[in-house]
Amino acid sequence: MKVTLNKTDHVNGIIAIELEKPDYQENVDKSLNQFRHKANIPGFRQGKVPKGIIQKMYGKSILAEEINKLVSNELYKYIKDNELNILGEPLPNEEEQKTIDFDKDENFEFKFDIALAPEFELPLNKRDTLTYYNVKLEDDLLDKQHDAYKQNYGTYKKVETEAVETDLIKGRITEIDNGEPKENLIEIENGMIMPSYLKDEETKKKFVGAKVGDSIVFNPKTAYDNNAAEIASLLQIAKENVPDVINSDFSFEIQEVTRYEEAEMNQELFDKVLGEGAVSSEEDFKSKITELLNNQFKPAADNLFMKSARELILKKLKDVEFPDAFLKRWLLVANEKNSEETIENDYPKIAEDLKYHLSKEKIVKEQDIKIEDADLEAFATEVAKAQFAQYGMSNVPADVVENYVKRLLGDQNTVRNMYDQLVENKVMEWLKQTIKVNEKEIPSKDFEKLLSEEKEEK
Structure with a gap:
């Protein structure tokens, strides 16, 4: 042979x-x-x-x-x-x-x-300049987030004053007929109403201003605008049984009024949001929250930087030749859905993608970039915490994060995507060290506008 x-x-x-x-x-x-x-x-x-x-x-x-x-x-x-x-x-x-x-x-x-694959040099140096955007959340948005934490971690407390629209009113609900308890009546010992959810304004007025000990007569059908699901929930009956009581009046004997109070800006709130002992002052708390919120823009800022880096690299490699005839022939054979016409139309973009891919491979090889298991696990932990943070969960127990990380690392597609992202991150760090980077601070609203403009250009 x-x-x-x-x-x-x-x-x-x-x-x-x-x-x-x-x-x-x-x-x-x-x-x-x-x-x-x-x-x-x-x-x-x-x-x-x-x-x-x-x-x-x-x-x-x-x-x-x-x-x-x-x-x-x-x-x-x-x-x-x-x-x-x-x-x-x-x-x-x-x-x-x-x-x-x-x-x-x-x-x-x-x-x-x-x-x-063509052999080529990648002539990047400090004469090449790119911009990296450091995104900062505006003060008014930061204040809203601080208020949201106080709202989310608040508690209901009993009040003896007159009820307001957002109070939770608890008491006994009794079905009545001409003001008297009805035979075979519906009676709920632990009824609850929040006036703000009532659809009928007249009924709402009866509860707003009421206090413990008052008894209010109302009609659930009117109160909830004939919404069977809400009536069933109030009276604790099956939805299909609502028509049997739809025209009945009920009395509500108020036994307790609770009012939601925002959490105070104190150590208890700091510990609930960031973890016990993470910060010990309001200044440190706000500083840490600002850091966490600003970091949420980092993936988008990284993507924008790498998009600019891609354009720079393609400009440097504009004279690199590819085996165009072979690649077009291979694309035609590799996918039966392709036609000569579609390949001709798509080939310039395909060639650019290939050039950029080869340039990254060259950087990875020459810089001996490697991704270890420890890198993947650390990155998976960052991903997990970032996903929880999107839902305002910045203080998730360690065992919950650990279990979520195991799920991420157990999915091959997820691991492959994380591996590619880690390689991209290390290539980006090399680029930042090799070329000149102008770091520019930008308000989040302006950055969102910039991203929107970039998307429209595609």
């Missing part, structure tokens, strides 16, 4: 594989014997079919199959052993390939076209 590479130019080549009978005959004989023992042919017991009959009936197809397997294995072995950086996949040569005759030939030659 002989395998050779003929480079037709710096990005195209032809791999030739020459086979002689000793290279493949042993595998062919082995496959024929295996097939003979399994074959069911009328007139012969299984496993007793003469070899000559098997050879006559199936010899050609088995020969072709074994040679194809051998050629494929040797082709990719040669590419791997010689560390050829190919683009796409090898394709059968259409010009130099001789016709194969499995009936007559004993020696065979197969030729494959391959596309070689």
Whole structure:
């Protein structure tokens, strides 16, 4: 067997594989014997079919199959052993390939076209300048977030004063008829109403201003604008039973009024939001919250920076040549949905993506960038905490975070995406050290506008 590479130019080549009978005959004989023992042919017991009959009936197809397997294995072995950086996949040569005759030939030659990744330099230095945006949340938005924390971590407290619209009123609800308890009545000992949820303004006025000890007569149908689900919830009955009581009046004997009070800006709130002992003053609390909120913009800022870096790299590599004819042919073969017209239209973008991909591969290889298991686990922890933070959960118990991280690392697609992101992050750090970076502070509203404009340009 002989395998050779003929480079037709710096990005195209032809791999030739020459086979002689000793290279493949042993595998062919082995496959024929295996097939003979399994074959069911009328007139012969299984496993007793003469070899000559098997050879006559199936010899050609088995020969072709074994040679194809051998050629494929040797082709990719040669590419791997010689560390050829190919683009796409090898394709059968259409010009130099001789016709194969499995009936007559004993020696065979197969030729494959391959596309070689171009070799290039990446001339980046401190004369190249890019902008990195440090996004800062505006003071009014920070104040709203502080208020939201106080609201979220507040508590209900009993009050003896008159009820307001947002109070929670608790008491006994009794079905009545002409002001008296009804036979077979509905009676709820632990009824609850919040006036702000009542649809009828007149009913709402009855509860607003009421206090413990008052008894209010109302009609649930009117109060909730005939909403069966809300009536059923109030009276603690099945929704389908609502029509049976829809016209009844009820009395509500107020036993307790509770009012929601915002949390105070104190150590208890700091510990609930950030974890016990994380900060010890209002100044430190606000500083930490500001840092956490500003960090939520970092992924978008990173993406914008890398988009600019991509444009810079493509500009540097504008004269790098690709095996365009081969790649267009391979794209046509690789996906049956492609047509020559769609490939011609899409190819400029495909070529740019490929150039950028190769440039990142070059950086990773030359800078010996590696991602270890510890890197993945640490990044998964950051991802988990960031996802919880999006829902205002900045102080999640360690065991909850740990379990979520295990779920992330148990999903292969998620791990692959995180691996790619870590590589991207390390490439970005190298770029920041290699070129000149102008760091620019920008208000979050202006940054959102910038992102919107970028999206419209696509």
